[in-house]
Amino acid sequence: MPAPLPPEIENLFSQRSNRHGQAAFTNPRGLEGRIALSAGYPDPSSMPRSDMAEAMRVALEKDGELALQYGANRGFDRLLEELQTKLKRDQGIECTEEELLIVSGAGQGLGIIADALCDPGDVVISEEPTWMGAVRHFRGIGVDVEPVRVDDQGTNIEELEATINRLVQGGRRPKFIYMIPNFQNPIGVTATVERRQALIDLAKENLIPIIEDDAYSDLRYRGERLPTLYELDDSGLVIYLSTFSKIIGAGLRLGWIVAHPRFISAFAALKQEGGTSPFVSAAVTEFCASGTLTEHIGELRKVYGGRRDAMVRALEAHMPAGVSWTDPDGGFFVWVTLPDGVKIGDIHPALKDQGVDVSPGTQFYFHGGGDNAVRLSFSFANEEQIDAGVKALAEAIRTAQSS
Ligand SMILES: Cc1ncc(COP(=O)(O)O)c(C=O)c1O
Structure with missing residues (x-):
C-alpha cells in the first residue's frame, strides 16, 4: 500500500473531478457464482x-x-x-x-x-x-x-x-x-x-x-x-x-x-x-x-427473446399481489414496481447476501425517486438463474410486507 498523501493534495483536484467523485472499481469476475440480474452485460455463453x-x-x-x-x-x-x-x-x-x-x-x-x-x-x-x-x-x-x-x-x-x-x-x-x-x-x-x-x-x-x-x-x-x-x-x-x-x-x-x-x-x-x-x-x-454480424444478431434475438419470456413467466409465477412490471418488446430490462409500503432499501441487502444482484430503482433518477422500483436484467443470467433470482426477489418482498 503506498504511503498516505498529505491532506493538501485534495486541493489539486478540479471541480469537475470532485463532482465525479472517486471510482467504485468494478470487475466482471465479481459476477461469477452470483445470480446477476443487475448489470446490462451481454450473455457470456453467446460471445462469438x-x-x-x-x-x-x-x-x-x-x-x-x-x-x-x-x-x-x-x-x-x-x-x-x-x-x-x-x-x-x-x-x-x-x-x-x-x-x-x-x-x-x-x-x-x-x-x-x-x-x-x-x-x-x-x-x-x-x-x-x-x-x-x-x-x-x-x-x-x-x-x-x-x-x-x-x-x-x-x-x-x-x-x-x-x-x-x-x-x-x-x-x-x-x-x-x-x-x-x-x-x-x-x-x-x-x-x-x-x-x-x-x-x-x-x-x-x-x-x-x-x-x-x-x-x-x-x-x-x-x-x-x-x-x-x-x-x-x-x-x-x-x-x-x-x-x-x-x-x-x-x-x-x-x-x-x-x-x-x-x-x-x-x-x-x-x-x-x-x-x-x-x-x-x-x-x-x-x-x-x-x-457474421447479421447471423449473430439473429441468434441473439432467439437467446434474449427466450430469456425475456422466462423472466416474465417467473414474475407471473412468483410475485405477490400488488407487484407490477413492464413487458418489453426488446432490449435487456424489465422494470418492477414494488407493492405499497415496500422499499428497495428494505430488501436489497438480504438479496445480496443470498447471492442475487438487482439494480435498485434509485440509481436511475437524477434528484431522488425510484425507491419503490427495481430494474431486472435478463441478459446475463440463464433461464434457470432468472427463475431462481425472481423467486428470491418475490420472497424478499413477502418478508418485507409481513414485517
Ligand atoms: C442506454 C445505454 N447507453 C449506452 C450504454 C453504454 O454502452 P457502451 O458499452 O457502448 O459504452 C449502455 C450500456 O449499458 C446503455 O444501456
Missing part, C-alpha cells in the same frame, strides 16, 4: 469467440499494417463503410462518412456529446428514469438536469413541452434532450411513432438537439422496427448514438455517433486517443463484411 478469432486473423492478413498503426481520427475507414451499410439496412439511416464518428462505446460517445455542448450551470432535459451512466455523467459535468417522465408510450410529450416552455421563457434554452426510444433502459418501453414525431417537432420549434441513444436497437424480439428519430428528422438536430457492445461483445469497446458534420467535427476534436482502436475495428469490419 471463434468467429471473432477468424475475423481477427483475416483482418491482420488483409490490413495488419493499418490495424496495428495509429488510426484515423474519424475511425477505421473500412469500418465506416460497413457501418454505413449496416445503418441503412438495419436502422433505416442513410448517412455519409462525414456524419459518422467511431467512439470507444456509446458511453464514451454520450460523454463527448455532453462535453461538447455543455458548460457547468447549463440546463439539459432527460427522460427519467434513465440509464445510470447518463445520470452519473450529467452530474459530473455540473449541468442542471430537468427530468421528464417516461410512460408506457415513451417520453411524456406534454411534460416535455411544459418543461421546454418554462425553461425557454425563463431565458434558459436546454442544451439537449436525452432519450432512449427503443426498449428504454431501465424501464424497457418503446416510444411510439407519434411520440417520436412530436419530439422532433418540439426540438425543431425550439432549436434543441436530441441525443437518441439506440444501444439496444437490433435486439427486438417481437413487433416491427420503428423509424429512428434520425431517420424522421430533416433538421440536423438529432444526434444518434449506438454500440457493438450488445450485439457482438462489450469488451470490444466500440460504438458510433451519427450526426450533422458540424457536430461530428466538434466531437472528434474532443477525443485524444490516436484513433479508436484500429485493431479491434479491423476485426469488427471483417465480422460485419462476412455476414
